[in-house]
Structure formats: C-alpha cells, structure tokens
Amino acid sequence: MVFALLKYGLSRHYPARHQFPRPRELKPSYDLVIIGGGGHGLATAYYLARDWGITNVAVLDKGYLAGGNTGRNTAIIRSNYLTPEGVQFYDESIRLYKDLSNDFDLNILYSERGHLTLAHTDAAIRTMRWRAEVNKHFGVDSELVFPAEIAKLCPQLNLSDKVRYPVLGALYHVPGAIARHDAVAWGYGAGAATRGVEIHQRTEVTGILREGVNGTGGRVTGVVTDRGTIKCGKVIQAVAGASSLVAAMVGLKLPIRTIPLQACVSQPLKPFLDKIIVSGSLHVYISQSSRGELVMGGSTDPYSLYGTRSTLDFKEGLMMHMLELFPYLAEVKLLRQWAGMTDMTPDFAPIMGETPVENYYIDAGWGTWGFKATPVCGKRNAEMLATGKVPELIAPFSHRRFLEFKQLGEKGAASVGH
C-alpha cells in the first residue's frame, strides 16, 4: 500500500488539514482582488502567493469554488494549436501541468493519453498539417497521421469508408492529456489559501469603484459586493461566462458572446479507450476518465444564453455522430448531461492583460478551451500583477486587437477542439 494512504488509515483523525481555511468576514481592503474563483482566478492567487509573496489578496466568487466552467469542463489538455502565439502559450501550460500534483501535494490525476483530431475532408487534412508544422516548429509533439496509423493508435475507432464522413487522417498529439478538473482548482485554491489568500465563496461582485473617469477609463479603487464594499489596489477579472457583465462594470465592451457549451458522461465502464478523440466535422469529442466514464461533448449551443440548462438536441446530435465513430457504443448508457457558459471570442483566442482602466486587468475569452490554460494564466497573470509589466506570452492576446481588426487566426484549431 502506498505510504500516504497508510498514514490516513492509521491516524485516528482525518484529514491532516483543512484545505480551505474559511475567512468569515471581508476585510475593508486588499492589495489585490481577484474576481472569479474558477481555475484561472485561483491559479493567479496561488502564483501571486507562492512566487511573489503577495498574499493580501481576496478571491471572490459568487458561487462555490470552481463551480463555473472549471467545474464543468471536460478537462482536455493539449497544445496543438494553430497560431504561434497559441502554441507557445499552451505549451508552457502543459509543462506546468506535469508538475502540479507534486506542487500541490494533491493528485490531479493528470493522464497523458495522446490526442487525435480527426480530419474528414481534404481541407481538414491541410489544417492538420498546418497545425502539425507550427507545433513542431515550437517543439510540440504533433504529427499528421493517416488511417493505417490511426488504426494502430486507436483500434477502437471506426475507420470504415462506408460511413457518411469517413476519416481521412488525423492530427496526432502525443502529449494530449486529461486531468481531474476539480482537483486542479482545489489544488490551486488550497495552495493559495494556506499561504494566506482569502477565498470568499458565495460573494458576488456587483460593481467596481473607479476614480478619475473623464474621457478615460480612470483608475480602479475598489469593488462592491453583495457582502459589502472593499478597497483594493488592483483588480483582475477571471469570470468566464460573466466576462462581459463584469467588464461592463468598468465600462469595457468586449467582443465576447456568452454561449452555453454542453457535455455529458456515460455510466462508468471498464477501461477500453485510451486516446482522446476529437472530430471537428462531426462536432464530437470523447475521452474515458480514470473513473471509467466516457466524457463527451460537442460544439457550443446554437445561441447565446446566460444559463446552464441542458437540451435534448445536444445529446441527439452528439450521439448521432458519436455512433459513426464508435458504432458499438449504441447500448452504452448516458448518465448525466450539463452545461457551462462559455465566453466565446470571434477569433477563438483569449483576451488578457491590461485594459484602458488603470489597475484593472482581464483574463477572459476562454470559451471552450481555457481549462488547459489554467496554470499558464495563473503564472503569467501573477507575474503581470506583481511586476506591472505584461509578459510577452500574453501580450498578443490584448483586447486592443479587436479594435484594430487584428484578429488571431485560431479558429482552425479551437472550435470543437477544446
């Protein structure tokens, strides 16, 4: 038996420590307020505390810890993006991910599985090659593979050409991984909290105080919450689906649409599928978690919504296509479906960094793909907040690009890919 478990088994008192010391009251002021206690907010707090010793920080979340998209996401981690900006960014994230369990002293069940993005058209083949080439340029392990090799990598896939949309090739990304999404957030939260960061759950930000607003964005001085007003030095928002609403509190308009993304799990099955399989043309992706469920999803909902209701159409479309790839799953049972609210940008790349409002920073536009970015966002946000300088890695994701019509070209890699 593993030593750590012996410890738990033999000690009378479980557990060793409380992971999230719970502050009762809000302090009147903090050096820094992080709006949003999802993965991004918590990771930012963690690295601020760990790497920069900044702990007079409050993380405010209107719900429970990581109850936003972090707690709803299908946890696919990969760096096989299309743009140089994206690939380098996500690559750093993967490197951070690999150490997280040990950093946290909490197993995030990081599981490197290999990731296959299927191509069903020759146009998709071209995009896959493009991605493979850009990836390799930055040392990221991706390769364009064809059916004979796919059959070896994933014999579970239906590679028949007798289907409506036969598989012509795939982008094979060796480091593609999944992890226990909640554990990532908890690890960051616990790491931040035990270092002195205050995490206030069920605390909603309802306004942001500024001074010097005349023609410019002014300067942030505090935040208003449903539990009272607090003063603060800097503020960063990391609120995913609520990005536009919180940004509007400082008069900032974003190119974001809030659109539900749904997902579902099957009943737990004995392990049979190692690879993570994604098909953009069929709008499906699937992986099997360590618990044995098939974790599945597709593209975003057909219209915007500030809500997480489930739909039948989602499941119908998903399964129709899923059974093309895995016909033998017809009698497998769906266990549960749910939804998150994604903050979709038009170029499928995030919005990060400074804003026209002094001391106000943003981490938004994570859409359907931001879980994998959690560590790098936390680390680089922390660096930015601590030093006041925008790190090179996140500079390309500035809000300004939309005003100048300089969108990033990530569409080809992000859409259904997560």
Place this chain on the structure above:
Amino acid sequence: MTTSRLPAPAGALLDRAKPITFGFDGRSYTGFEGDTIASALAANGVGVLSRSFKYHRPRAVLSAAGHDANALVQIGAEPSVPADRRRIEPGLSVTPQNVFGSLAHDRAAVIDSLGRFLPVGFYYKTFFRPKGSWKHWEKLIRALAGLGKVDLAAPHGYHDKQYLFADVAVVGGGAAGMAAALEAAEVGAEVVLIEENPRLGGALGYARFDPEGGHGASLMAELAAKVEAHTGITVMLDATCNGWFADHYLPVIRGTRLHKLRARSVVVATGSYEQPLVFRNNDLPGVMYSSAAQRLIRHYGVRPGTRAVVATANGDGYGAALDLLEAGVEVACVADLRPERSDGALADAVADRGVPIVRGATVTEAVPQRGLVGIEAARVARITGQGLTTALDDRFACDLIVTAIGYNPTTNLIHHAGGRVSYNEETAMFEVTWLPETLHAAGSVTGTFALDAVIGEGRRAGWSAARDAGFKVGAAPAVPNDRGQRGVNHPWPIFPHPKGRDFIDFDEDIQVHDILDAIQEGYDDIELMKRFSTCGMGPSQGRHSSLNSVRLTARATGRTVDETGTTTSRPPYAQESFGVLAGRSFEPERLTPMHHRHVEAGARMMVAGQWYRPEYYGPAATRAENIRREVMAVREAVGLIDVSTLGGLEVCGPDAAEFLNRIYTFAYAKQPVGRARYALMTDQAGVVVDDGVACRFHDHHFYVTATTSGAAAVYQRMLFWNAQWRLQVNVTNVTASWAAVNLAGPKARMVLAKICADVELSAEAFPYMEVRQGNLAGIPARIIRIGFVGELGYEIHVPSSQGEALWDALMAAGQEHGIVPFGIEAQRLLRLEKGHIIIGQDTDGVTHVFEADMAWAISRNKPYFVGKRTLAIHEKNGLTRKLVGFTLKNPADPAPKESHLVIRDGQIVGRTTSVNGSFVLGKVIGLAYVAPDQAEPGTTFQIRIEGGRMIEAVVEKPPFYDPGNKRQEL
C-alpha cells in the same frame, strides 16, 4: 438461499403459464414472463446480483423499483442493465459486473478489508510520488474503476424516434397521475399518460393502504379501467419520461424508440423514492426498502426472506410487515424509530398478529453472513438522540431487514423545469414550493401521502393543466386539507457506526464518515462535498443518497438543510442508451443530376459537405495517372467537369445591380446585359468569405454563382442585408435547380457547336466573360464564357432535370475530339496553373482582400459594400502577410506539401496553401503566404518541408500558365 417463489395471487405481473429460461453468471434459471432479471433470480434463491464499485461488496435488490444502485448487470454487449427493470427473455445471458473472478469469489473483495486505508478521495492523496509514478498507478486504478464492459464488436441495433403531441402530458401513472389524466381528458384535452412500469397504478399496485390489504388494488383497478376506456387518453406503458426540456419537450423512451413529446402543459405525478435507513452493513443483500419487499411479493410473487426485522418510522413499514406475514415471512420484530405510539390501523393490525413492536428503536447493524452474501441477524437498539443509540442492543436472527423511514420526492423533472423545493423541517421532507407556469405536480412528489388528497391533488393538477392548454374548465376540484405529509419521514434516520460500513451512497460506496471527512477537509459546500466524495455521482444519481447526505452536510456545517440545499438535478432521469439518442442518424445527401454518370464512369467520389463530387475518374491505384490524363485532355483537347454543386442565386428587380454593389466588392451598376463579372464577397471584418460570377441576363436580373460550401450562407447573408436595406430586389436560391458543367479545352467550341444551333459561338460573337442563353441538344441553357482552368471554356447551366441529358449530349459530341470527364483534383491543378485562389484553401478565417492580393477586385468608387470600412482600416494599417505565387528555385527539390511553413530567420512568416506539380510547365508551382516584403516577383523565400529540410522558393506572379490569358480568350 432464503428468497423463494410464492404462489398466486402474489405476483400480479407474472404470467405463470409462460416459464422462461435464462442464464446468469454461467448458470441457467427459470422464471416467468413478467419477471425482471432481479425478481426471477430472487425467486430462484440467488442472493447476490453484483459487487459494489469500490469495495466489491456483494449487493442485491434495494428498491426493486427499476432504479437500484447495485442491480446493474451486463447482457451480452450491453452494459449496466438495471436488473430490477429489464424483464427476462428466453435465452437471455446475463453476467454480473465489476467482478474479478466470479460473483461469489471476487478477488477484488479484499479491498473491503483495506477500506480504512482508502479514505474519501484517496486517489487525490497519493500515487503521484515520486514524480511520474502516477502513470503506473493509474493503470491499476483504471482497471478497478468502471462497471460494465464494452464489446468492440457489438452491433449497432435499430433505433428510431417519433414526435408526439399532446395538450396535456401526465408523467407517472400512479393514483395522482391517473386522476390528473382523467380530469384533463374529461374537459376535452388530448392527454398522454406516461408510466415507466408495465402497468398503471404506481404505489396502488404494491403498497398497503388498509389492514385488509385490498384497497390499493381495487382503487387501482377502478382508476385504470377509466383511464384505459377514455378515448382522450393515450397511455404509454414501459415508457420513461427521461427529462423535462424547455417548452414542455419531453423525451419519452419506450424500447428502442425515443418519443419527443411536445405538450402544452405538464403534470408531474412521479411519486417518490423510498429512502434508506443508515446503519452498519445497511448495504448487504437482505436489507431492503419496505416498498421493495412489497414489490417483490405483490408484483413478482417472491418471498423476500424467511424471517424479517422491520425498521419503520411510518405506516408503510407496518403495511409491509402485514404483507410479509401474509407471504409467510416471520416478522421477528418491528423497530419503530418513533418514541410515541403511532396510532394507525396498520400498526394495530401488526400488533394484533403478535409481532413484537419496539418503540424508539432502530436497527443499528446487520450482522453479515460469511462473505457478506447475506445477513444473519439484526441488532436493534434504543435511540437516545439524533443518530445515537444505546450501546446495548438486541440481536434478532433474521435473513431480511425491511426499512421504512420515509421518502424523497421524485422531483427530477420539476428541477429540470426550474421548479424549486425547500426542506420542511417539520415534515423532514423536501417539498415543492414553486413551479413554473403550466407545470403542475400532484401526489407524493409534492409530499402528499393521504390517498384521498393524492387523488384530489391529481384532479386539480389535471384541471389546471387542461386550463393552461386552453380548455374551458369548471370549478377547481377540491383537495382535502390533510395531505398526510406528517409521520412519513423520520428526520434523522442516520445511525453512524464506529466501525463504519454505514452506507449513504450505494453506487460509490460512500459511508457517513466519508461525507464528514470531505466537509472537514474544506469541501463544505454541498456541491463541493458531492464532487470531492462523489456522493450522488454514480448510476443512481443520488436517488438513494441525496436526502441523507444533505442532512449530514447541514449538520456538519451548522446550517439548516434548506440553507445547505441540494445538488443540481440533471437529465436524464434514468439511464438512456446512446443508440436511442442517436436514432436513425439523418445525414442528408445531395447528388448532382450527373452523379450516376460519374459513378458509371468509375469516378472516385469525395464528400463535399452534403454533396458528392468526382475526385478523379479511374482506379485508385493509378490516381496520379488518371489526374494527369484528365489535365492533359483539358490542356490539349477538351474536358468536361460537373460543377452543379456551385451555388446559384437569382437576383432580380430594379435594384439588382445596386444590391450586388453592396454585397460584393466589385462594381455591377454598369455591367452590360450579356456580360459576366467576378464577384468577391467579404464580411464585416473585410475577410474574404466567398466568390463567384455575376451574370447579367436582364437589367433587372443577375444570375450569381457561389462556392459549393458557401452557397447557403451567401443566400442567408444576402437576405439578411436586404431585410435591412429594403431594396427592390428578390433573391432566390436556385442551387438545386441548375445542373452545370464546365466544358473546357482548345476543342471546346467545336464540341459545343455540334449541339448548339441557336447561339453564335465565334470568338467575336461570344467573347470571353460574356453570357448567352440558348438551346443545347434541345436543352435550354445558360452559357457563360469563363475560364477557371484557363482554356477556352464554357460553363453551361441547364435545368437540373436535364443535366444528365446534357452530360450525355456533350460526351457524345465530344467523343471525336477526345473529350474526357475530369474531376476536382485535375481542376485544382488547372486553376493553380492560372493562379486562381480557392476560398477556404488559399484563404483562412482571417484573410482579408489585401492579404489575398485581390485589391483588383475592389471597386473604390462605391460608397459602400459590406466590409469596405474595415478594409480601409486594414489598408491604413498595412500588411503582415501576402499571398504570392511561387516556384522552386532548385527544380530538383521535392515539392512542399500544402501547409508547409514559410520560415524567415527562424520565425514562421507564412505557409503554402496550394502546391502541385504542373505537367505542362514541368515544374512545381504553388501559392503561399509570405512576409509583405518578400512578395515581389523574383524574391526567394524558404519553405520548411518534410523532415524539417529547408528549400528555396521564388516568387512568381501568377498566372503560371499562359500569362497573357490568350488561351481562355481564344
């Protein structure tokens, strides 16, 4: 084993005339038609159905209601079949799940004894040191996880779907549902009544409402007869309503069909789930709900044991005790958790039968048989406080423990619909406090248990639903005041045991201390507790665990149950198979009129969105040769390609030209009738999104083509803009109306002349970029002289019904000139030789006009076109890349592939978008994005090809072939 078959009249669902033999765990058993797998096995004395998820403890029936946590079995390739719902069939071969070895000797059962080393969330706590070790542990953990098995050879059976419509949908065919359905149908509403069981009745069919025991059955018979006789009610049995979706859209699964029922109003009469009493070993086979014992007896004619202890906190426990006695089960004792004497006819009847009743007491432990395959005795002790008992207990030998400590309403659908519940401390129940409009609830789902109130409430719900559906209704039916909600639920049926195995969640093997530990560790929000402990996340989705886990969380955090709240209930209500959700997989396929001719000619067809198009003609083995032959035919003689998939739009009206001026980048106002003009479309961001040709046939009429994949979007966009501009123009999508071919090659005119009598074809009479209408082989045609492939060519559009005839006529006319049909691959090379771009291949999601080097396609004299303003901004900002033509500096270098990168100083500056070896030019040609300062013809740049090798390319201004465009203008 101690369970056995009872004689009739027990077993109302059985047809004893029809014995059925089936297999379980390698042995053969016989049951009757109507038996579930679980009931038939119980009748055969099989005591263990499965092994639990984590500890591999033996488990069996708990509820027998079709929603058991641990009754999941595998049938052939089908995993996780609920054995307490699926009925047996001849020859069915059932195997247990999650067993290493056999059900009786599960090697993994050893985990149970290691349990204390596996605290809640144990996998989060270890297995990761030293770094990298998780990779190895993961394999073990994964192998232990999971229940059913997937068979890669499993067939994909037939599943389908059907829409259904109703004024009123009633979910649940118990007393409340039947009353609701009758009331609504009475006023004329069309009602669909959905019941997941094989017959109507719900609790009436198994519960005991009176000492004599006949009331339920007679009421059931009466109501069911009325329902079945009513023409306004459609009854769906064996049908599960698996969720509520917006605007009363209900998925109802029956067999392999998914019914999508749309109702105007809905009555939820889904009853309630009985809840477990928590004590040590409360998971063992032989511990079951009172309703389970009653279902086994009354529905399936199974005697659930021989000697029972009943633990109860309500009348239903006494009802069950009477049923047990009548079924020949000795009742060793009834432990009533309530200290006061509960007055009630059922309790009196039990007392009258001489059964010892202990008040203020509970079962604290089930003493297991060896191997935990059943129970030997129950320990019963006095309750001294919330969850506390005396240390002294009585031991009652028994093989059955029946519990009746209360219910949790089946509010799944109500939650899906946004309804709210709140915990009533007085009744210790979650009660519905708010329902959305046009949704109604009745019966025990609302916490109403008195039968007359259940029926009254059902009637009133049916009445309200009919009213909401627009029917004229009379006065609202009355509901008796006493809804019988008191004395049903015990507020704290949780008796933690110092040695544990006091299970809260049977799916996930969660015990009391697991929940407390999770909370102590900081996962103190009910949602966090759930996620950390996985309580409620297994196959039965908290049916058996939600209520108790919320109570525990509330107490441990010092909050009320109401403040603590419940976790979100999500669809599906019960499991549903992927196949049922997928149904028939409608995937539209569109075929051009000439499709069969291509197939007959040996074309390899490729998917192009919904369409199929010929990639090339001939065997795959000679692909390159086939393409070469097709290309050379076009360059040297004449070729024919099917371009019917091109979008076609008729733009008509006095404002037609003005409209195109706004939609496309070029100018159309002065385009003469009889002329064709290139049409490039940009979006608001100036991004190139489509292209085609605009042919003017009349002052008021343009025929505009669009790309195959863009046609629908172009049409939609045109209508979108004109909904705002209100120009006098009408746009019709005629994509499918026109078959089209491109006849191209130096001999094209000769071929065409053979079948064309009424259009003058000479270069002077019908020059390049002109259009004509005429007849070809008697077929009315629109003929456009354009040259995507750079030869003398005619794009010919004819009514689609005559497309095949046109194809035949051209192939016949071209025979003497060596006509060859050509496919997409040949066309891609031919157009590349001319430097024509393909939108979506040579452009990407952000390519704007200047990047594509297509400034020539912009008319600068127009005040407006979609994208103009943004293009002006782009022009001002300057370029970051540019599309250029290129050839290889060293012809001996291998050809780059499409999407190979253009590298400068170690940086990515662009990529190739089209590359091909030109037969006529004898060299590799291509298009690529390069840095703007590399775009001058003659500039060299570097491409990284396969294997990381760098090769040099030289910018060459297209067209590569026939730069003077002489051939297409012949």
Place this chain on the structure above:
Amino acid sequence: MHLDPSTLPRRGFLYRELAALGASFVEVNGQAAPIHLAAGQEAEASAARVMGLADASALRRGGYKGWTALDWLRGQGVAIGDNNTTVVQDEGSRVARLADSEALILGDLAGRSALLDRVEAAWSFEGAVGAYPVPRPDTNFWFRITGAHAANMLAKMCGVDLRPRKFPDGAVAQTSVARMSAIVIRHDLGATLAYDMIADSAAAAYMWRCLLDAMDEFEGKPVGLGAVRALAAEGSSP
C-alpha cells in the same frame, strides 16, 4: 412497350430507383413518370390507402416570388389564401401561399396546369416587376405520401404536428424533414389522408430512402402515380 426514362431529356430524380422497383413509365411533360411499379396499379392503390409513397416529380408545378408576386398573380386571376394555406383553383391547380411574397402552384395529377400555362405566358421582367418565377420543377422533387398512417409516419421525421385533427386539408408546413428543408401540404386523395412533400431535388434519393425506412413499420409501399390517381378518383380531389 416500356418507356425508357433515359431516352427523354427531362429525367426524374429517381428514375433508377423506380426502374429497380419495376416501374412502368409513361411520358408526362417530357419526362417519364412511374405509372405503376411491379405490384401493379390495383395492388398499389390498396397499399396506398394504408401507406404509400409516390414520386410525382413529373407533374407540373411552378411559383412566383417577390414583393409584388401575390398581387401580380391575383391580377392573373389566381385565388390566393392566407399564408401557409392552399386554394384550389377553378381549373384544378392548387396555389399554396408560402409567404407574403411567394406562392407555389401545383398542377393536377394528370400533369396539367392551365393556370401555369397562362401565367407563364403572361410573365415578363417588364410586365411583372417584383414578381419572379421560381423554377420549382427543377428545384424540387415532389412526392405524394398517402394513407391512414401518413401522419404517424411523418412524425418520425418531422417536428410539426401534421395529424389530421391539427393540420387541415390544404394546410402548408414549411419545415424540416429528416434534417432537410421541405414543404409539406396536406391534400387528401378522395377519402384517403395524403400529403405532398416538396423539397430539394438533389436530395430526392436521400429523402426517398428515409421515407421508405420510416414507412416500413406501417407496411408502407412505394407506389406509382396510377395508384395516386385511383385514390383521387374515389373522391373529387384534383
């Protein structure tokens, strides 16, 4: 003698499928129309009372669209009802109003339409500004779906309530069928419940397959136009 559909310039979208079902063709409007299939007209007529599917694509149809289309048609003596309803014209054609700016004209079962003859002759760009012809015969296939089970069968492919009590004779639904846009019109044949289905001609084979699959449980059969005409003759539908 049998007519070979491929000898005519106008060819049905399904002539191969129909020939494989043993169709006998007759010429209608320059196209081979399947008059009966292997089973023969009488058997097909009785099958069609229960559940039948016929390809009526050879029959006359047309339409006009544009901001003055309805007025212009009215000017030609065409009677037009409300949106999504059909009016039977004196000479037997039916006119379905699809929008404020569009009408669909369906000829009779013999393949004639005096109305279409007349309006087609009258139409010109100059004479009918704002009213433009829609090439319906080539844009769309035209199926007839007949029989007592027709509504139940269609409910397997279409989310609009087409049951007779909710969808009266002449009603029009422009909707999605088997994930394709389609126009469905109820038009009973004599005493037999029946629908027109008009949709993308390029997807005729796809829709035909979907319908045959959906009809199977109702003993549905493909039938010839003769059977449709026979049912119509039992009442007085044009």
Place this chain on the structure above:
Amino acid sequence: MKILNCPLNGPRNISEFVWGGEVRTHPALDCSDAEWADYAALENNTAGVVREWWYHVPTAYWIIAERDTVKDVIVRTYPARELFKDRVVFEAPAKQEGR
C-alpha cells in the same frame, strides 16, 4: 427544445432557425474607427431582453425576436420590416481623410 413563434410559420422548434445575433444600428459611413469597431467587432452580450435576428431556414426568412438571455424566454417575435421600414441609401461620405 425551445419553441420560437415565427411570424410566418407559427410556433416551431428552434432548431429550424439560425441565430443571427443582436440587432445593431449601422453607424454613419463617416463614423470614427472606434465607432466602427464598436459596431463591427464588439458585442453588448446583454444579460436580459435582447433584440435579435433569427432566420427561419425552411422559408429563408429573417425575423426579429426579443429574447431574455437569462431566462431563456422568447418574449416577442415580429417581421424585420417592423423595424427596418425604409429603403437604406448609402451616400459617399464627404471626403475627409484622417478620421
């Protein structure tokens, strides 16, 4: 599945429609770059009742719906012509560089 009440076709499954986003007001042709970006690139992404474009695919019909993006309720639908009544004319803006 939501039902959207099409002014032409009546209540229909929302899957028959394509969402077209918020109804926006086109700025004057001589607006500033910032105003243009606001119109062409940014979104209000309103939480609450929004006026939106919807396209009924089978009838190729653009309509306007007022929809509550929080409650997922469609409040009202009507033909686009109720909002866009008049012919839009674009005049070339007076030449003024550098805005």
